[in-house]
Amino acid sequence: MSQDTGTLPPTFDRADGHAVFPQTDHDETARMNFLTGLNVHIGRTLSPGVRTTYEQRVKPAYEKANGAAPSSATDIRKAMLLDPNYQQWAALRRNTQETSQQASREIALRRVDTLSAEADALNDGRNTLSLDDNLTIPSYQAAVDNHLMPGSYYTEAVDGDVTAAATYEISLFPIGGASFGAKGDGGGRAMANFVRDRFPDLNPKRIVDMGGGIGGNTLPLAAAFPDAEIIVVDTAAPMLRYGHARAQSMGYGNVSFVQGLAETVDLEPGSIDLIVSVMFWHETSTKTVSEALAHMHSLLAPGGVMLHLEQPNFDAATPTFERFMRDWDAYYNNEPFWPKLHTLDMFQAMEDAGFDKENLFDAGTEADIEPGRFQPWSTIVTRHRHETKDLGDTGRKLSTLGGYKGERWWLFGATR
Ligand SMILES: C[S@@+](CC[C@H](N)C(=O)[O-])C[C@H]1O[C@@H](n2cnc3c(N)ncnc32)[C@H](O)[C@@H]1O
Structure with missing residues (x-):
């Protein structure tokens, strides 16, 4: 330290x-x-x-x-x-x-x-912002x-x-201790790196970011796949209005913002090549986890990839003291679903949603900060440093199926 x-x-x-x-x-x-x-x-x-x-x-x-x-x-x-x-x-x-x-x-x-x-x-x-006044x-x-x-x-x-x-x-910026990058998109950049490394042949034509909010972490995917149609889905109209304006002002004409629920959003079944989310699940519910995963399974095209970036889940090896420290957010930071999510077996949940066991994967990662912008800060700081094992300097260590490996963030998902 x-x-x-x-x-x-x-x-x-x-x-x-x-x-x-x-x-x-x-x-x-x-x-x-x-x-x-x-x-x-x-x-x-x-x-x-x-x-x-x-x-x-x-x-x-x-x-x-x-x-x-x-x-x-x-x-x-x-x-x-x-x-x-x-x-x-x-x-x-x-x-x-x-x-x-x-x-x-x-x-x-x-x-x-x-x-x-x-x-x-x-x-x-613009026809790339679609709000639904009737959404509850x-x-x-x-x-x-x-x-x-x-x-x-x-x-x-x-x-x-x-x-x-x-x-x-x-x-x-302040709550992340300036560790998400100049555009706050360190998670999205890490995800884009992972997709390119792990699925080099994937050339997605349609990408959906569920619970994508202002699209901050979506735009790195839009940059990585400039020919793809990108759709940000979120419940919150202010996030979508602002996110759409933000994307437009940055020159991203290929990103649509749609007000809807991840569990029901009206998109053609089997039409999406890449479905992602960033820090989405911990702000949902048990019901949403199962319903949204099932909906994602139905939306994903054959050969498509589903990829989620979240806080690391607990597994049998997670020390009790770590569990205590991480559940702090539930008691004092209005994150009521956080401890429950920690107890869910997301691999089982993906299987229950229809994904084949042999197509599930996970990995660890940390924010990818634009080179030359926030370094060397990006590699040395994390608000949750006390909760992680030594990250080393590689930033992108892949693990095999099996869950928490001690890296800062957890990537998990499935192919179809
Ligand atoms: C922690 S924010 C993450 C936003 C964005 N992914 C990012 O990385 O900045 C969670 C987002 O999920 C949205 N959300 C919560 N439940 C949802 C649901 N069932 N369907 C779609 N969006 C949802 C919230 O409105 C919020 O914008």
Whole structure:
């Protein structure tokens, strides 16, 4: 942990703007820089101390009182909740996340009218944005403001509002500790690399990104396959309006944005060559997992590929302390489905959805940051560093079927 703790993260003005990205003033930029640095400080410097607290103080006391070490993440949590060091760390982490989201929201809301007008100007008259006023937001999505984002992805302060999406894009920088890249597309770039490496013969004509939001992680695929038709599917109109305007302003004419549900979106069966998602499943529900996987199976063309990028799932080898640390987000960061997803066997779920067992795969990866932009930062920082094994410098280590291998992010999927 100590070799790079003196390195400061890139500043917010290094994030790539675009026509609908809010231009921040001096104080807003300074606030973003402070929050980014604080998130990094918590992740890299303070978080390892939580393990020390557990090993040196909480676990011995628990063993003394109970005659054995805690056997589950719940037992660890109950014991840790009484510890002042854990209390301080958890409170600081929660407040930093909440402040990062509130500050991002404030930047977007201050510009509510200009942002809508800018998005309108780019969206007007295009047939690549398709919204559905009758779509009902799923109850699991309406139940909480995911990761403390005020108003979540879908609420609208004015007609044609895009501020929820602007909030999301701004907040990625501080809450990710500037580790997702200048365009926030490190996940999408990693996925595009993986597709090219692992499926060199795949030449997709139609690509769908389910829960694709503003399309930030979709555009690297649009760049990798410029002749393909790309479709971003999401429930949230503000995300789609903003994402469509963003893509248009960056010159991507081959990306459509469609309001719909991943489990029912109306596309021709067997017509999609590549179906992807990025950080989608952990914000859904058990029902959505099974229904959306089945729908993806029906949409995928013969020879097609389904690929998902997510947080690593738990398997039998995941240490109990790791489980406890990662479930923090469920209790303090409005990610209620996170622990449940960790217990689901996604390989079994893919089989249940109709995919053949021999066609399933998984791998580990981390964000691919544009060379020359955020390096060397990109290779040394991760907010969840304390939760990962040594990443080495390769960034793209492939594993065989079997689940969690300790890399930062998990890629899993199936072919047809
Ligand atoms: C964490 S965000 C990820 C967005 C995007 N993939 C990215 O990488 O930036 C999850 C997205 O999934 C969307 N979503 C949630 N449930 C959905 C569903 N059933 N169908 C389609 N989109 C959904 C949300 O509106 C949100 O935009």
